[in-house]
Amino acid sequence: MYSDDLQFICTSDKLTSLDYFISHIEYREKKATAVIFYHQDRVRAYLNSCRHGERRLDCEADTVFNANGQLLSCSMHGFEFDPTSGECLSPKGSGKKLQPVQVIEKEGRIYFADKHIRIIDPLKTDQDIPLE
Numbered sequence: 001m002y003s004d005d006l007q008f009i010c011t012s013d014k015l016t017s018l019d020y021f022i023s024h025i026e027y028r029e030k031k032a033t034a035v036i037f038y039h040q041d042r043v044r045a046y047l048n049s050c051r052h053g054e055r056r057l058d059c060e061a062d063t064v065f066n067a068n069g070q071l072l073s074c075s076m077h078g079f080e081f082d083p084t085s086g087e088c089l090s091p092k093g094s095g096k097k098l099q100p101v102q103v104i105e106k107e108g109r110i111y112f113a114d115k116h117i118r119i120i121d122p123l124k125t126d127q128d129i130p131l132e
């Protein structure tokens with residue numbers, strides 16, 4: 001089910017202390033970011049790329065969530081996405097979904113378990129790298 005090649009993202013404690021974590025990655029050999037967060041007591045992750053305009057969800061704001069924190073939201077035009085399925089809930093984006101990324105939590109640590117992902121620099125977080 002999962003790749004044997006787990007890549008460490010962050011500790012569970014760190015993710016618990018944040019609303020979400022942004023990891024700089026290569027996805028299918030293209031630079032990207034992934035957003036990792038807890039939802040309904042489970043760690044989830046998606047490529048941080050809106051399906052409307054291929055912008056980062058946090059391209060215009062310091063969050064990937066809507067005002068009440070219940071839905072993923074793109075700060076460019078406000079499209080909203082179900083955090084469980086990645087499905088776009090905005091009428092104009094109907095039928096589109098965020099790209100899910102496989103992650104697992106094991107012994108207090110969170111890992112990518114997705115063969116299409118390579119972490120670019122595990123020591124750098126979103127706080128260290130300017131937004132593109």
Ligand code: FES
Binds near residue numbers: 075076078
């Ligand atoms: S680019 Fe994300 S809503 Fe338009």
